[in-house]
Structure formats: C-alpha cells, structure tokens
Amino acid sequence: MTLDPNTDLTFTRTLRAPRPLLWECWxxxxxxxxxxxxxxxxxxxCEIDLRPGGRFNTTFEVDGQEMRNDGVILEAVEGERLVFTDAYTEGWKPNPDPFMTAIVEFADDGAGGxxxxxxARHRSxxxxxxxxxxxxxxxxxxxxxxLERYAQSLRAEA
Structure with missing residues (x-):
C-alpha cells in the first residue's frame, strides 16, 4: 500500500500479544x-458483520453525548488485515458526511508479539x-x- 502524506495518517508499533488474539479482539x-x-x-x-459489505457500526459515549458511527467492512483477511469505512453504510448506502477509511494490519513480530x-485514509x-x-x-x-492490555488480560484468563 502506498501512503499519501497529504491524506493518510498511520502509525506502527509492536504489541505484546499474539496476532490471532488481536484479530479476534478487532x-x-x-x-x-x-x-x-x-x-x-x-x-x-457495536455491530459487526465480518464480510465485505457487512456492517461495522459503533456507538460511542463521549463527554455524556452519544455518537453513532455506521460503516461497512471493505476487506477482512483473517488475522492480517481489516479495512472498514464510514463512507458507506450497510447495503452500500453512501454516507453524506464520511470521515475516514480505517486499515488495521497485523503481522507476527517473530517473538510472539x-x-x-x-x-486512517481521508478524502482530503x-x-x-x-x-x-x-x-x-x-x-x-x-x-x-x-488493546494490548485487554488482549493480555484475555490470555491470563485462558
């Protein structure tokens, strides 16, 4: 994937949790x-229908206000890549005021993490x-x- 510094924001870090568990969390x-x-x-x-065109809907509580964010999954490659956007809602209905497309990628670090x-890709x-x-x-x-702390707590319970 070629990033565009004008429209994309990204960061990478190593998390001390196995890829399959992080995928399950996401x-x-x-x-x-x-x-x-x-x-x-x-x-x-939260509602997730894990398939291209399936819903990725969340409702947040921020400072006492409820914020609904409905979107769709564009790509789901098990354990490797999840792409979702609010540019559309389920059934490919265009969102009149989209914010971004999120791409979350997972790769083994060779040490169990x-x-x-x-x-985050943006329209402008x-x-x-x-x-x-x-x-x-x-x-x-x-x-x-x-995410890392939560995944580690799940491993401790197992």
Missing part, C-alpha cells in the same frame, strides 16, 4: 468496547489535518495500548 463485538476508544470515552454498542499498523488533506488536530496519533496510540 472482529468481535464483545471485545470492541474494551479498547476501541480512548478512555474515559466508551463504546456503548504482533507488528500492528493502523492507518483538510480532513486529514482535522483528524491529526483531533489527536490521531495520541488517540490511536492509546487504543493500541488499551
């Missing part, structure tokens, strides 16, 4: 509320700039840290 509605938004914000609801890359440089100013790097880093 693709199961029961896991999403445990890491998907930076605390203290919350995921109030996972090389984790999150990319202005949208990318807004997302960066909102705190893309800090927010997605926090989400990755929460």
């Amino acid at each position: 693709t199961s509605p029961r896991h999403i509320p445990h890491f998907f938004v930076p605390a203290p914000h919350k995921v109030a609801a 996972t090389r984790y890359t999150a990319t 440089a202005e949208a990318r700039e807004r997302h960066e100013a909102m705190g893309f790097h800090g927010g997605w880093t926090t989400v990755a840290e929460q």
Whole structure:
C-alpha cells in the first residue's frame, strides 16, 4: 500500500500479544468496547458483520453525548488485515458526511508479539489535518495500548 502524506495518517508499533488474539479482539463485538476508544470515552454498542459489505457500526459515549458511527467492512483477511469505512453504510448506502477509511494490519513480530499498523485514509488533506488536530496519533496510540492490555488480560484468563 502506498501512503499519501497529504491524506493518510498511520502509525506502527509492536504489541505484546499474539496476532490471532488481536484479530479476534478487532472482529468481535464483545471485545470492541474494551479498547476501541480512548478512555474515559466508551463504546456503548457495536455491530459487526465480518464480510465485505457487512456492517461495522459503533456507538460511542463521549463527554455524556452519544455518537453513532455506521460503516461497512471493505476487506477482512483473517488475522492480517481489516479495512472498514464510514463512507458507506450497510447495503452500500453512501454516507453524506464520511470521515475516514480505517486499515488495521497485523503481522507476527517473530517473538510472539504482533507488528500492528493502523492507518486512517481521508478524502482530503483538510480532513486529514482535522483528524491529526483531533489527536490521531495520541488517540490511536492509546487504543493500541488499551488493546494490548485487554488482549493480555484475555490470555491470563485462558
């Protein structure tokens, strides 16, 4: 994938959790509320139909306000790559005000962990700039840290 610095934001880090477990966390509605938004914000609801064209819907609670974000899955390569967008909702209905397309990639790091890359693609440089100013790097880093802690807690329970 060729990144466009004008419209794309991305970061990569190594998470101390196995790739299959991180994949399960990202693709199961029961896991999403445990890491998907930076605390203290919350995921109030999540629906996932894990197939191209299937729904990826979330409802957030941010500062006492509910924010619904409906989207679709564009690609799901088990254990490797999840791509979803709010440019469309289920049934390929266009969203009048889309924000981004998210690409989450997983690769073994060779030491039992996972090389984790999150990319946000935007329709314009202005949208990318807004997302960066909102705190893309800090927010997605926090989400990755929460994901790592949550996945580790699941391993401890097993």
